[in-house]
Amino acid sequence: MDNDTPPLIVDIDGTLTDENRAIDHRVMPVLREWPAHVVIATGKAMPFPIALCEFLGIERTVVAENGGVVFVEATDELRLEGDHEATLAVGEAYRDLGHDLGFGQIDLANRWRETELVVSLDQPLEPLEELAAEHGLVVLDTGFAYHVTDPVVDKGTGLESVCAELDLEPEAFLAVGDSVNDAQMFDLAGEAVAVANADETALERADRVTDATYGDGFLEAVAPYRD
Numbered sequence: 001m002d003n004d005t006p007p008l009i010v011d012i013d014g015t016l017t018d019e020n021r022a023i024d025h026r027v028m029p030v031l032r033e034w035p036a037h038v039v040i041a042t043g044k045a046m047p048f049p050i051a052l053c054e055f056l057g058i059e060r061t062v063v064a065e066n067g068g069v070v071f072v073e074a075t076d077e078l079r080l081e082g083d084h085e086a087t088l089a090v091g092e093a094y095r096d097l098g099h100d101l102g103f104g105q106i107d108l109a110n111r112w113r114e115t116e117l118v119v120s121l122d123q124p125l126e127p128l129e130e131l132a133a134e135h136g137l138v139v140l141d142t143g144f145a146y147h148v149t150d151p152v153v154d155k156g157t158g159l160e161s162v163c164a165e166l167d168l169e170p171e172a173f174l175a176v177g178d179s180v181n182d183a184q185m186f187d188l189a190g191e192a193v194a195v196a197n198a199d200e201t202a203l204e205r206a207d208r209v210t211d212a213t214y215g216d217g218f219l220e221a222v223a224p225y226r227d
């Protein structure tokens with residue numbers, strides 16, 4: 001490992017992608033060649049960041065479902081946390097009110113979830129927030145989906161779990177992200193960088209904001225460590 005390069009924890013949607021969630025291909029060699037640990041931290045279900053790591057050819061170190069799921073390949077550790085039953089109950093009550101999760105019958109957004117529930121942004125937020133509160137849960141609007149999440153977990157607790165496994169300190173990390181679900185990992189990381197398209201919360205909690213958006217923003221965020 002290169003002593004000058006910090007370990008990296010990075011969000012997917014809005015940070016490694018464009019606004020349509022397509023990966024910016026220029027981020028791929030950066031992640032593949034990063035000379036320290038790379039943690040993929042996302043609101044998506046575990047198969048997505050795992051697949052990203054697989055196809056990049058990097059070690060699978062993943063925080064998924066906004067911290068509900070943590071997988072560390074190096075120590076063969078899988079941690080699931082948060083009240084999944086409560087999130088499913090919210091989904092059921094939401095449907096009972098005549099609403100829909102908004103992802104169709106097959107629902108690839110929820111299909112492999114183990115700890116939280118997501119609802120499409122085109123569905124009504126208010127009843128979802130009310131039901132979530134009744135079950136002791138929160139709704140996070142990442143700009144890509146509404147996440148019904150147990151507040152005992154977040155990407156910050158996920159980072160702490162990864163660090164405990166790999167014998168690292170959260171403060172050693174460079175964190176890059178774009179939204180409210182990145183706030184807690186921003187607070188813990190030594191340096192937190194928000195890409196320019198980030199939401200208010202992420203902008204506020206970041207130490208640095210890039211001039212560029214999306215994948216260009218990520219490349220700008222990591223540029224000081226690549227020269």
Ligand SMILES: O=C(O)COP(=O)(O)O
Nearest residue numbers: 012013042043044142144
């Ligand atoms: O799944 C989402 O809504 C956001 O995912 P992200 O955490 O990778 O940006």
Ligand SMILES: [Mg+2]
Nearest residue numbers: 011013014178
């Ligand atoms: Mg994001």
